[in-house]
Amino acid sequence: MSEARIAVPESAPAGGSSRRRLRDWLAQERVFRLIPFVLVEVVFLFVIIIPFLLMVYISFLKWRANRPFEQAFLSGFGNYEQVLTAPGFWSALGHTFYFAGCAVVLELVIGFVLAMFVSRTVRARGLYITIFLVPMMIVPVVVGYNFTMLYIDSGPINQLLAPFLEPLGIDPRIRWLSDPAAAQWAVILADVWQWTSLTFLIFLSGFSALPKQLINAARVMGATAWQIFWRVELPLLKPAIVIAVVIRSMEALKIFDPVVLLTAGGPGTSTQTIAFYLWEQVWVFNKFSFGAAASILLLIIFATLIFFGIYLLVRQSAAVAQQRAP
């Protein structure tokens, strides 16, 4: 990039000849090839770098949006201190990891099992695939509203569960949205319902890419279906599993829509996730500089996790590339 800037003539003579020189200069292959990069850099600068620097700046201010920006004063690491000592921040972070952990595990297990069965069905496969992919295609807001209706105390989910719970002596009227523990699971289940489609899709493509001949070889050597699964299929699916874990974890850490739509963080703060907590601090309580500091701390936490995830991904795909090499 810097080459292009260096190549700009320092001062061009005025008049028609300067326009011609500019045109000639632009027509050079070397310059022409750089033009798209210039555009990308500009977008990058305005969309990412400047807002980011602004956020870093704001995180060092004492500023609430209900006061004029000019009255804001520098407060050093004051905001960071506040964030790190705010109980709400830590409990929201805890909920986020709890929700993401539970949701991703369920999505992986259910998606895997569905993909395994569908990949082994011969008839109506296309129909199953379509049905299982529908949740992912629905707008999250719609999913949220649908679940608020499903979760009503006398709603369909409790009606369905009643015959199983009543014999066990459990009150079948689970208060999905007003009992703290149940509300947490209400959020998790809504996320699982929507995003199992994605893990299903990843695993389905993994299963259909398994080389048939390897499974045949194992069969001829006397492996049982169970041994084939553990010793051949599962190890070969490892790349797909890692991809699913990383993609879903990254997304699930940002869980927001079901919280807003189902519980608004409640009852109490029992379903506040970090995304919801930040949104509330910034847009409800107007604590802009607090939000900026929290965002930067989260960036550090999540970036570490994501880099670790990407490291796993890259190592995995390198291993796969090596396996496929002739």
Added chain:
Amino acid sequence: MAQIVLKDVVKKFGAHVAVKGVNLQVRDSEFLIMVGPSGCGKTTTLNMISGLERPTSGEIAIGGRVVNDLEPGERGLGMVFQDLALFPHLTVYENIAFGLRVKKVAEREVDSRVRAAAEAMHISPLLAKRPAQCSGGESQRVALARTIVTNPAVFLMDEPLSSLDAKLRVDMRTELKRLHARLKATFVYVTHDQAEAMTMADRIVVMSGGVVEQVGEPLEIYRKPASQFVAGFFGTPTMNFLSGKIESANGGLVFQASNLRQRLAASLPSGLAGRNVVLGVRSEHVTVGANGGTPGKVQLIEPLGAESLVFFEFGGATPLVAKIDPERSLDTGDNLTFDFDPAGCHLFDADTGARLN
């Protein structure tokens, strides 16, 4: 004891009949090669023996036991696949050990048997590597070691050499023959390469369009092909074929084509007179420069070293090819006369392609 018997075996894929009633007896410890053009049903037949495919009808017995309802792993056989099918996530050692591990063989025995198999296939230094780190020839040996480690009585191989380059392929032929001699197991080997079949087989099964055309020893198949298809499939260059009619002339039979008249062997039954036939003659049975032969004109000379191939036309539908001494001074455009050795003439029914003599 592992002879294999196929009785009226049929395999349909939907409406498509891939194998149309095959009857075959593979003898104990024989090296049997199934050969035929691509798509003729060789793999399907082999997979029915291995149990990977179920026959639509018919019966398959291995070592006197009907195996139709047995799983592949219960049939006591080893298989080498076309793309070798080595497990990419396992080391060479674990690849070889796989068949023993799934049978829960004790660890010490696994180790000694894996090492013995690797020793036999000269791949001991590779045991810690992954298949991706092995060359084509090495992978081939790993696949063989993985098969011999379980001591199967029957070896099934589906074009195992097709992934190798030409030189290595020829070397591996010798090696496979040696392996067969050492193990004394029954080998059923599938290939579309007639030269591979000729050089390795005790007996050859020629398949075409889902049916067995001929079963026999390599030289028998070369010398007495049962049909025009078999005759054309074996031998390089391809056998010359001419359409014509058999006529009787002064006590014997002659083959008459548009501008060629060929005396036939005296041993032929005179009842053949009047039949429309295809005459087949291999290049080594075409004599060039014969007195009183048919005139022809050289189109092309292909020197092969020990001999030369001369392609010439004589006014028939297709040019003919003859093998000649490379020292003969013939050139493109030269005129020649040619004749067929009556003992080398094969006659096939013009309609069915079946052998007549």
